[in-house]
Amino acid sequence: MNATAARHETVLSVDTLRLDLLGSPGQPGLVEDVSFQVRAGETVALIGESGCGKSITSLAVLDLLPPQVVVASGTISVAGEDVTAATARRMDALRGSVVGSVFQDPMSSLDPTMTVGAQIAESRRLHLREPRKVALERAVELLELVGIPNPRARAAAYPYELSGGMQQRALIAAAIACEPRLLIADEPTTALDVTVQAEILELLADLQQRTGMGMLLVTHDLGVVAGIADRVVVMYAGQTVEQAPTEELFANPAHPYTRALLSSVPQAGRRLTALPIIPGRVPPAGAFPAGCRFHDRCAFAEARCLDGEIPGNRAGRQSRCHQA
Template identity: 50%
Template sequence: MADMTSPVPSAPLLDVRDLGIAFRSGAGMVQVTRDVTFAIAPGETVGLVGESGCGKTVTGLALMGLLPSATSHITGSVQLEGENLIGMPARQLQRRRGAKISMIFQEPMSALDPVFTIGQQISETLRAHRSVSAKEARERGIEALARVGIPEPALRFDAYPHQLSGGMRQRAMIAIAIVCEPRLLIADEPTTALDVTVQAQIVDVLGDLCARLGMAMLFITHDLGLVAQTCSRLVTMYAGEVIEQGRIDDMLVRPRHPYTSGLLRSLPALAARKTKLPAIPGRVPMRGEMPDGCRFRPRCDFALPPCEAPQPLDPVPPVGQVRCCRNDELELKGVLS
């Protein structure tokens, strides 16, 4: 039986606790995230949502160990199958990155190396983690391209990134990420800049891969429609903090934080024609301009003096959490649904 304060069973695949990320600047250390806590069970797909600038991508990069050590400072713990990735020696982390945990980056044209073929980039990943010959690496690379739905995979294997369409490049990125069949896949805005039809195809590919390979996935996006399609749980981030998390069905119908409610209300509805689309006023605060207490307070319609105090991430039975001192009161009034 799951613990009431924990959103996943007691033995998660990924367990992130109190993750804090700070970067060095001319003015000193700038805190980007703080107290980021969530977990992912084996085979589970979790959505991480929030506006641009809320800390979603930098959290994904921290999980992968891809932030520059010279200019960043990371605290907390990231347990992957019981091993803490934070502070792990670079050589050990390198062996796990790509083999146990992998990432689909947001913009494939900038993530793929333009001077190497798609096949060379897949083979490099495979041979770094598996003892395979060049011939076997080619065969398994072509198989990975076929898995993600690329037609004529043997031909595309020898193509350069600029010779592929945007959708094909994204599929190639996925192939590189899954060729070693990692336990956890981080998908950072995998459908950005793709048309709706290709978006649906990419989401189907990811869902099918997770089901066939038994992978867990952290799906980073600002598209709540895609989250509703693909995820079993939802984590909302705002201004570098996790402010709500829980089962997707619960949060879409009964959000407990005003920010999650605002994101849901801002979605276009077919029934509300010729009406003004609701919007959250203001913007995400800049680093170094964070308000005291609840970081969403300056934009919140329900803020009161108690919101000026620091807000803990409180349990919401049976398996949720929320960072809002008024969540029970607002839930009873039904103003967030």
């Protein structure tokens, strides 16, 4: 594929997505008015506190929502194909081939009864119909590609015989086995040691550079974001509240929530003082306040913030706030 032509192609487009919890009619969606895009060769970070809807949004992209959550409106298209309208069979064909995924906890994301190699070979057998032996051979090459020493022995090993970092490398190898256009990495480093975290991020960035795939990185770790994301989408209480190129967002955050989030990160070289925190907590789904969902935790809230919809997309900066 021509790398420059591919670079601007949109591999993921989420448009005014709303996810509802079944059996709770009349309530605001778990996720509402979420829109963002990921282009080929680009890393987009989806950030926010726990419970703000990041992971459920990424599961919606894979059409792997838990049974009680449904797409109520909006569209999700992956490499031009509408996921919300696709059949179950078509989704089986897309997952693993067009979209690869890496999840949070590598140990529990690997089947304990199957060798590491067999799990990496799985998607090649499923999508490319490769015979078992051929796919296993390819799994060894993939393990080498993700920087695992002695890949042949590791391919024959069972998950418990590998360290956490190696397990995550193996899962990354499985995710990219069919050269997907989009990689969804949901908190890929959260369960790992700090030293290993950096290695995994480096690996992801390196693989993305080589393959030109788009990457959606779901994380609550701003350090991760600064390191490898091109653009950042900030979510709060089920909505996207701000999105901007990484440098711009860090230098000049527009939304009060983004500002609060950035100021609550400890920074090296600064004197140790009390770390600013955001008072209160993310409201649970079903208890989102009217108006701006952040207003009760916001230092700048005024009367007009208390009710009415606040548009998320306006000219210039994308920030869901009356003031910025």
